[in-house]
Amino acid sequence: MLTKVYGSAVFGVEATTITVEVNVDKGIGYHLVGLPDNAIKESNYRIAAALQNNGYKIPGKKITINMAPADLRKEGSAYDLTLAIGILAASSQIRAEGIEEYLIMGEVSLDGGLQPIKGALPIAIKAREEGFKGFILPKQNAEEAAIVDGLHVYGIENISEVIDFFDKGKELEQTIIDTRAAFFQSLEHPEFDFADVKGQESIKRCMEIAAAGGHNIILIGPPGAGKTMLAKRLPSILPPMTLHEALETTKIHSVAGRIKAHGGLMAQRPFRSPHHTISDVALVGGGAYPQPGEISLSHNGVLFLDELPEFKRGVLEVMRQPLEDREVTISRARFTVTYPSSFMLVASMNPSPGGYFNDPDAPVTSSPAEMQRYLSKISGPLLDRIDIHIEVTPVPFEKLSEDRKGESSVTIRERVTKAREIQTERFIQFQNIHYNAQMGTKQIRTYCKLDSASLDLLKNAMERLNLSARAYDRILKVARTIADLEASEKVTGTHISEAIQYRSLDREGWLG
Known part of the structure; x- marks a missing residue:
């Protein structure tokens, strides 16, 4: 008897429906075709034990299973449940009425329990697009899949529940989530708050400007000055994610298997902080079956690279194209996948190998040659994509011992959001430009016009400070971003003079 059940394969952030055809006939043998990987080939052992422990068995006949389309590579253990239900239906051990209306996925344990799968959200989106009535999957992934409206999502704990659903008509409990309510409820609770930061008012101002314009930023300062602490608080002042951004971000984390058990839609912007020993593949994504890297996992959020010169030069160079294009394309012989990677880059570094710069009282000093060698690890083309360079100085004792709290992240975020709204309105006719950091030469000439006094100021500063x-x-x-924060239509000399302060690494005495 021939039975068809449906599963799904995920490539990039999109899913493709897989038809699992199970045919049970006279003879003996178990034949699995359709380009399955080793995890799928081993599934018959897990399925046999799970069925045995729940009162069923794999029939002693010739079983042929085809996973169509047959020329598409399938991977992972998430097809266990699909194959098991197909075998039971094809061997007439259970009734299979309406089985074609459901998409079934899950890894089966030897006792019949289900383990979570990757990519539940893109699979659910595809299931709704193709008109499936419901999606049966492990309970740990149910809230993630239930984000999708118009699809019945059933989270189950054991294969016996699915068997009883099809064979005995026993109802399954549907997982229902009010996506919008859950999303907006968790927006106003940042884990880290700028109110906890003592002093550093000029750096906070700089971070506010970076957040308002989506500018990449690098913090330069000695050990213990607060660079990492400030960077961790940047996501708390970024504008709240839209529902569309949250869905995009959740899809990427779902594909990578980074959604926590019983986790739903991501409401907070991601903050990724990879160690400096990371490889280029781990950073941009890749592998035999390409997975998203750190730059895609930080999509719509912040990628923090602590101690930037300690990263391998080759690793840093592969970021240049994604920083410009805001997506990364990974090509293999048989297919190509594209992951979005629109993130804010925040980097930090010590000014020298010893950690101090031009400080006669410093415990460790470095020679000019050592400093030059250290700073030259950051290439000009990469630095060219970082808009703001700011020096972070240690906080004096008087500031550290103050009881007064600083301005909260919620207050700063309100100003940032207003500035972003101005930019959204300004760039409404441009498809790929949403904030100031994304402006090209044409937009800069149009929206950053200066009067003669401001032009003279900029000219003098570039000559006097030896700016590149x-x-x-x-x-x-x-x-332009500073002007937007003040709701000013024109860029004035005041805005230019403040912006000039944020180009430390272009000055003579840093990178030459």
Whole structure:
């Protein structure tokens, strides 16, 4: 007897429906075709034990299973439940009425219990698109899949529940989530708050500007100055994610298997902080079956690279193209996948190998040659994509011992959100530009026009401070953001003079 059941395969952040055809006939043998990987080939052992422990068995006949489309590579153990139910239906051990209306996925344990799967959200989206009535999957993934409206999602703990559902008509409990209510409820509770930061008012101002314009930023300062602490609080002042951004971000984390058990839609912007020993593949994504890397996992959020010069040069260089294109394409012989990677880069570094710069009282000093070698690990093209450079100085004791709390992240976020709304309105006719950091040369010339006094100020600053040519556009972009924070239509000399302060690494005495 021939039975068809349905599963799904995930490539990139999109899912493809897989038809599992199970045929039970006279003879003996178990034949699994359709480009399955080793995890799927081993499934018959897990399925046999699970069925045996729940009062059923794999029939002693010739079983042929085809996973169509047959030329598409299938991987992972998530097809266990699909295959098991197909075998039971094809061998007439259970009734299979309406089985074609459901998409079934899950890894089966030897006792019949179900283990979580990857990519539940994109699979659920595809199931709704193709008109399936319901999606049966492990209970740990049910809330994630239930984000999708118009699809009945059933989270189950044991294979016996699925068998009873099809064979005996026993109802399964549907998982229902009010996606919008759950999303908006968790927006106003940042884990880290700028109110906890003592002093550092100029750095907080700089972080506010970076958040308002989506500018990449690098913090330079000695050990213990607070660089990491400040970077961790940046997501708390970024504008709240829209429902569309949250869905995009959750899909990527779902594909990578990073959604916590019983986790639903991600409401907080991601903050990723990889160690400096990371490989280029782990950073941008890849592998035999390409998985998203750290830059995609930080999509719509922040990627923090602590101690930037300690990263391998090759690892840093592979970020140049994703920083520009805001997506990363991974190509293999048989297929190509594209992952989005629109993130804010926040980097930190010590000013020298010893950690201190031009400080006669420093416990460790470095020679000019050592400093130059250390700083030259960061290439010009990468630095060209970082708009703001700011020096972080240690906080004096008087500030540390103060009881007064600083401005809260919620207050700062309100100003940032208003500035972003101005930018959204300004770039409404441009498809790939949403905030100031994404402006090209054409937009800079249009929206960052200066009067003669401001032009003279910028010219003098570039000559006097020996600023590089690449600093010109960056200063204009940052000045435009400062103007937006003040709701100013024009970029004035005040905005230009503040923006000039944020180009430390372009000055003579840093990178030459």
